Amino acid sequence: MKKIVKKIKRYFFNRKLQSALKEVEKMEKHPERYKGYHNLEELMKDLEK
16 A cells, blocks of 8 residues: 555656646746746735735
8 A cells, every 4th residue: 555655646746846847947938927036025025915
């Protein structure tokens, strides 16, 4: 049973990692679509909205 659980967890995390890497590639190709911050104060102001 432990082997099956480990395989399921590994599969889930691999899929999640693949998804995250695809998202990063998309962000790198189109940085104009995403807001960036130059300092923490700007980020905090946006989070308060």
